[in-house]
Amino acid sequence: MKILLVDDEHELVSAMAERLDMRGIHAEFCCCGTDAIEMAKEKCFDVAVLDMKMPRMSGLELRRELSALCPDMRFVFLSGHGSEEDFKQGCAEAAFYLIKPVAIEDLMETLRRVMEK
Amino acid sequence: MSESSRREDLKFFGRVSATISHDLKNVLAVINESAGLLDDLCMLADKGRPIEPERLVSVAKSILGQVRRGDSIIKNMNTFAHSVDEDVRSMDMGEMLTLMSELCRRPVNAKGATLEALPGEAHLRADPYGVERVLHGMILCALESAQQGTALKFSATTVADGVQVLLQGLEQEPAPDQQLRETAQAVGATLHAHGNALELTLPLRQA
Numbered sequence: 472m473k474i475l476l477v478d479d480e481h482e483l484v485s486a487m488a489e490r491l492d493m494r495g496i497h498a499e500f501c502c503c504g505t506d507a508i509e510m511a512k513e514k515c516f517d518v519a520v521l522d523m524k525m526p527r528m529s530g531l532e533l534r535r536e537l538s539a540l541c542p543d544m545r546f547v548f549l550s551g552h553g554s555e556e557d558f559k560q561g562c563a564e565a566a567f568y569l570i571k572p573v574a575i576e577d578l579m580e581t582l583r584r585v586m587e588k
Numbered sequence: 589m590s591e592s593s594r595r596e597d598l599k600f601f602g603r604v605s606a607t608i609s610h611d612l613k614n615v616l617a618v619i620n621e622s623a624g625l626l627d628d629l630c631m632l633a634d635k636g637r638p639i640e641p642e643r644l645v646s647v648a649k650s651i652l653g654q655v656r657r658g659d660s661i662i663k664n665m666n667t668f669a670h671s672v673d674e675d676v677r678s679m680d681m682g683e684m685l686t687l688m689s690e691l692c693r694r695p696v697n698a699k700g701a702t703l704e705a706l707p708g709e710a711h712l713r714a715d716p717y718g719v720e721r722v723l724h725g726m727i728l729c730a731l732e733s734a735q736q737g738t739a740l741k742f743s744a745t746t747v748a749d750g751v752q753v754l755l756q757g758l759e760q761e762p763a764p765d766q767q768l769r770e771t772a773q774a775v776g777a778t779l780h781a782h783g784n785a786l787e788l789t790l791p792l793r794q795a
Contacts, residue, residue: 479697480614480617480618482618482621482622482650482653482654483614483621486621486624486625486647486650487621489625489628490624490625490628493632524610524698526697526698526699527698527699527700527736551609551610551613551614571613571614571616571617571620572613572616572617572619572620572621573617573620574620574624575624
């Protein structure tokens with residue numbers, strides 16, 4: 472399983488990627504939508520884990536761009552807000568939505584469910 | 589205060605609080621991930637993989653950095669919360685501009701813009717919460733036309749009849765709405781758009 476992690480918090484995604492790698496899941500990361508699009512042009516990822524609120528390009532906008540590039544890519548949204556509005560938007564777009572801070576076990580379980588869907 | 593003004597007042601408090609809570613969530617998320625990484629490294633060490641000391645130092649530095657970041661956010665939140673303690677008090681406008689720039693960092697970053705509070709000496713007696721509302725409104729007004737790379741600059745200087753606050757570097761001449769003008773009037777201030785800047789003049793002393 473190849474995962475793309477996108478969040479403007481560099482220390483968050485770098486640690487998360489390292490921890491997923493330790494669990495046998497190949498994860499790459501970047502900190503903005505523009506870089507994510509470039510990475511998706513280079514290679515296909517199975518799942519993209521996207522922060523909902525990022526500077527310049529939101530997770531929802533990025534999801535649309537990535538879907539156009541890689542129609543088979545699946546998505547999980549991460550949010551720091553945990554607001555009802557974010558939850559509805561996230562679920563409507565991806566059906567998989569996690570609220571920060573995320574336990575690694577919950578992320579692993581969500582990735583497993585995404586791949587089964 | 590009319591019902592609509594009370595509503596706008598609450599909206600302002602809610603917007604600032606939501607931004608602060610989002611920033612704190614991010615701090616906690618990074619600390620959570622860093623602590624988890626330390627735990628993972630220790631588990632691997634138990635299984636015979638040695639831990640590189642530099643790796644531990646790097647993760648510890650990350651956690652300490654996030655604690656400092658969280659502390660700064662909470663200090664700003666505390667200052668903001670205490671701005672309703674007194675109806676009128678003496679204020680250092682340089683500190684006030686720095687506070688509002690920090691509290692608005694997220695919406696500013698979201699546009700790919702920057703906001704710098706320039707150093708300057710200017711003091712006055714006013715309603716701190718009311719002044720914060722006007723400054724917040726000015727920043728949001730400036731962000732309407734902001735784009736990637738927009739560099740906004742906030743400054744305060746003492747003038748003959750009060751303190752002049754300038755928000756410069758807007759991409760186009762701003763159009764402050766009626767609500768923002770009324771918020772300025774509520775603290776006895778006048779608000780003008782000048783070219784690509786917003787100018788607020790506050791009286792030196794409020795009743």
